[in-house]
Amino acid sequence: MKPPAAPHPLLTDLREMTPARVALGRTGASLPTGALLGFTLDHARARDAVHAAFDATALIAELGALGLSAHPVTSRAADRQTYLRRPDLGRRLDQASVEALAGLRGTADGRLAIVIGDGLSPRAVHAHAVELVRHLGPRLAAESIAMTDVLVASGARVALGDEIAVCLGAKMVVMLIGERPGLSAPDSLGAYLTFAPRAGLTDADRNCVSNIHRAGLSYDEAAFKIAWLVREAFARGMTGVALKDESGDRMPCAVAANPT
Structure with a gap:
């Protein structure tokens, strides 16, 4: 059998610039064995990330080492299978958490609530959340915004943060x-x-800084963007489609060049 032709040089250059699956080649009508095995491995890693265990206790201890007081809360999704099948339950706090947050109301700064939730990849949270918080704290402090209390949420969807902020009386989350x-x-x-x-807000009412991981957005760059958006949100009284992320025009060169 004739061996598969080498990829065009332009396609080879493209593969070096992106982790996307491009120019994989083919063997007959199928993918080459290496490409197929690579896809299968990455698919397994993605599935494992969704079902990974979330250790809220360990995360709270790590945040405590940064000098932060962290408090656990839980959604109405009682287990991981329920969480995956019932997204609506991941957007609401269970009653015990509502009562616990009532006791915290008024004890923090009252402006900004920081919530760390497991979401669809607990692995991502354990890998990156604490380091991002470490970089974010000084940038928020420079804007005179305190970050003393952090909530660690199990079984969390994005909208769970809204109810948490309401319970705490925070102006922003x-x-x-x-x-x-x-x-x-x-x-x-x-x-x-x-x-x-x-309650009832949609993603059109939020701003998102995404792809924070070792091969994506660095901790320092993400912290810069988040702090900029927080500052502008308080100044303009809005987030979402009405608040455009223009932080890139103001990003220091040292941040833009930081690979970590």
Whole structure:
């Protein structure tokens, strides 16, 4: 059998610039064995990321080492299977968490609530959330915004942050959450920012900083973007489609060049 032809040089250059599956070649009418095995492995990693265990206790301990007081909350999704089958339950707090947050109301800054939720990739949260918070804290402090209390949410969807913020009386919420795993990034973290949070909001009311992982957006760059959006949200009284992310025009060169 004639061996498969080598990819065109332009396609080879493209493959070096992106983790996307391009110019995989073919053997007869099928993918080459290497490409097929690579796809199968990445698919398995994505599935494993969705079903990975979320250790809220360990995360709270890591945040405590940064000097932050972290508190656990839980959605109405009682287990992972329920969470995956009933997204609506992941958007609402269970009664015990509502009562616990009532006791915290008024004890924090009252402006910004930081929530870390497992989402669709607990692996992403354990890999990146604490380091992102480490970089974000000084940038928020420079804007005179305190980050003393953090909520760690199990069984969380993005909108769970809205109810948490309402319970705390916070004017704005930043939800750090594991994004839906992709075949090239099973551990991608996203940050969703909502000003004046309340029940019933949609993604049109939020800003998102996504693809935070080692091969994507760096911690420092993500922290810069989040802090910029937080500052502008408070200044303009809005997030979502009305607030455009123009932070790239103001990003220091040292941040843009930081690969970590």
